[in-house]
Amino acid sequence: MTSVGTPAVAATPAVAARTKSAGWKRWLAVGSGVGIHIEGPRGAESARIAAVRLRPNGARLLGSFAIEDLPHQPAATWGEAINAFLRKLGLQNVVATVLLPRRDVIVRVLAMPGVSPKDLPGAVQFQMDGLHPYSDDDVVSSWSRLPGTSSVAVAIARRDVVERYATLFEEAGIRIGGFSCSAAAVYSALRVYGRAPGREILAADVSTEGVEVYGESAARPVFSGSFPLPSIAGPVSTPDSAPQLDETTEVDLEPVSKLAAAELRLSQPTAPVKLGELLGSEPALAFAAALVSASPRRALRLNLLPAEHRKSGSKMVWIPAAAMGVVVLALAGVLAAYPTIESRRYGQTLAAQIAQVQPAALKATSLDREIEAVRRRTQALDDLRRRSRADMDALNELTRLLPPPTWLNLLELNSTQITVAGETDQAAGLLKTIDASPLFESSEFVVPPLRIQGGEGFRVRFRREGVKP
Numbered sequence: 508m509t510s511v512g513t514p515a516v517a518a519t520p521a522v523a524a525r526t527k528s529a530g531w532k533r534w535l536a537v538g539s540g541v542g543i544h545i546e547g548p549r550g551a552e553s554a555r556i557a558a559v560r561l562r563p564n565g566a567r568l569l570g571s572f573a574i575e576d577l578p579h580q581p582a583a584t585w586g587e588a589i590n591a592f593l594r595k596l597g598l599q600n601v602v603a604t605v606l607l608p609r610r611d612v613i614v615r616v617l618a619m620p621g622v623s624p625k626d627l628p629g630a631v632q633f634q635m636d637g638l639h640p641y642s643d644d645d646v647v648s649s650w651s652r653l654p655g656t657s658s659v660a661v662a663i664a665r666r667d668v669v670e671r672y673a674t675l676f677e678e679a680g681i682r683i684g685g686f687s688c689s690a691a692a693v694y695s696a697l698r699v700y701g702r703a704p705g706r707e708i709l710a711a712d713v714s715t716e717g718v719e720v721y722g723e724s725a726a727r728p729v730f731s732g733s734f735p736l737p738s739i740a741g742p743v744s745t746p747d748s749a750p751q752l753d754e755t756t757e758v759d760l761e762p763v764s765k766l767a768a769a770e771l772r773l774s775q776p777t778a779p780v781k782l783g784e785l786l787g788s789e790p791a792l793a794f795a796a797a798l799v800s801a802s803p804r805r806a807l808r809l810n811l812l813p814a815e816h817r818k819s820g821s822k823m824v825w826i827p828a829a830a831m832g833v834v835v836l837a838l839a840g841v842l843a844a845y846p847t848i849e850s851r852r853y854g855q856t857l858a859a860q861i862a863q864v865q866p867a868a869l870k871a872t873s874l875d876r877e878i879e880a881v882r883r884r885t886q887a888l889d890d891l892r893r894r895s896r897a898d899m900d901a902l903n904e905l906t907r908l909l910p911p912p913t914w915l916n917l918l919e920l921n922s923t924q925i926t927v928a929g930e931t932d933q934a935a936g937l938l939k940t941i942d943a944s945p946l947f948e949s950s951e952f953v954v955p956p957l958r959i960q961g962g963e964g965f966r967v968r969f970r971r972e973g974v975k976p
Contacts (some may be wrong), residue, residue, distance in 0.1 A: 522976065526690040530732065539601055540559050541558050544796055546714055547608075548716065552578060555572075556574070556589055557570075560801070561699065568797075570596060571789075586681055601817045602682045604684060604692070606792055607688060609719050614661070614690045614729075619652075645667070647663070647665075647813065648663045653807075654698075683812060684690075684803065684817055684819065685803075685811075685812045687811065689795070691809040692708075693792075693795050694799040695795070695798065707723065707725075708723040711781065711782060717748065718735075719733050720734065724772060726772035764778055777866075912931065912962070923970060924954065925947070925969055934962075934965040938950045946971065947969045
């Protein structure tokens with residue numbers, strides 16, 4: 508831990524980022540960031556500062572140092588120390604992300620299944636009153652949907668705490684882009700290359716304030732908890748002093764891990780890993796905040812700093828990224844245009860070949876139409892011949908079925924049915940006689956038989972059997 512006035516740039520190795528399976532999105536991970544984590548007991552807070560350079564092949568910790576007892580030092584003094592540290596790294600135009608102390612931030616995860624993006628702000632606001640014990644005017648809140656889930660992460664802090672830290676950093680001359688919480692920073696840092704870890708996570712960060720636990724599981728997409736220090740193997744501290752932690756201090760995390768595993772509903776109990784091992788660098792939380800600062804568009808949008816206090820980075824910082832983006836877009840444009848040009852050239856060649864064979868194709872089409880017309884005329888003649896023969900057969904059959912003294916005064920014949928009318932001595936037996944013929948069926952009287960002098964008048968209609976229309 509470096510004291511104020513002697514910031515040092517740590518020559519750390521490249522952070523082992525998970526980039527092999529990150530896909531094309533890792534090429535968008537370009538930038539530099541500064542993270543500040545405020546920790547320590549109230550009234551004697553300290554700040555851990557980390558600077559990071561983010562590249563597609565991984566994230567590198569450029570340097571880190573700490574400032575102790577912020578409230579009792581002139582803000583201009585430690586502010587100049589931070590700015591000198593950033594100038595040495597060439598990051599004087601980078602805005603920092605600050606993680607507020609865990610005790611000052613309430614973190615909640617709300618399940619919002621079935622809520623549309625349009626209705627989500629109203630649904631979150633409806634539940635906001637039950638997430639904190641303060642009045643609405645006394646708090647600052649921010650929320651963001653967790654990508655790929657129906658859950659929403661909510662961060663809440665008291666307004667006076669936020670304003671106190673905002674004023675403190677303004678007096679120190681530090682450019683701050685946002686206040687966030689440790690849960691949002693770790694969640695975003697694990698996904699800075701576009702892919703989620705895809706497994707159950709349980710990690711712990713031990714400090715003099717206690718144990719801060721971060722976890723993820725299928726049941727809880729994000730879990731953040733703060734626990735008091737359990738039993739410590741090592742020098743015993745006095746009641747009026749904070750526990751002294753160093754590399755040799757052993758902390759029994761078994762009680763904490765059991766509580767956290769129960770909250771996460773882990774499939775099997777597991778010992779928490781160190782948060783620094785999970786992220787790949789120490790100081791873990793300052794490193795996570797620096798990754799958020801380096802890639803703000805890929806992080807959870809949980810920002811408790813009021814808009815009027817937020818600073819934006821210099822546009823000059825984006826010139827290398829913009830130049831690289833222009834080159835990538837130009838290459839992508841060439842690759843995208845090549846199939847179109849090739850397709851257009853192929854279409855022109857195909858159109859020329861079609862023009863060459865089009866006269867022969869038109870002649871063939873004309874011949875096809877003439878052949879079809881001749882076929883239809885031939886079919887009509889064949890149908891007429893068959894129709895005439897069938898009609899003559901029907902007349903012969905009627906002559907046989909209706910012998911004298913039956914006679915007809917009406918005969919209507921078409922392709923499907925026949926209607927006859929006339930006189931006979933007994934009309935009742937006509938239907939049976941007609942239906943018995945193999946040429947006719949379904950006979951019926953159009954009107955009931957009419958008794959007349961010398962017999963009965965009838966009008967019968969029946970269908971022709973086996974005759975196509």
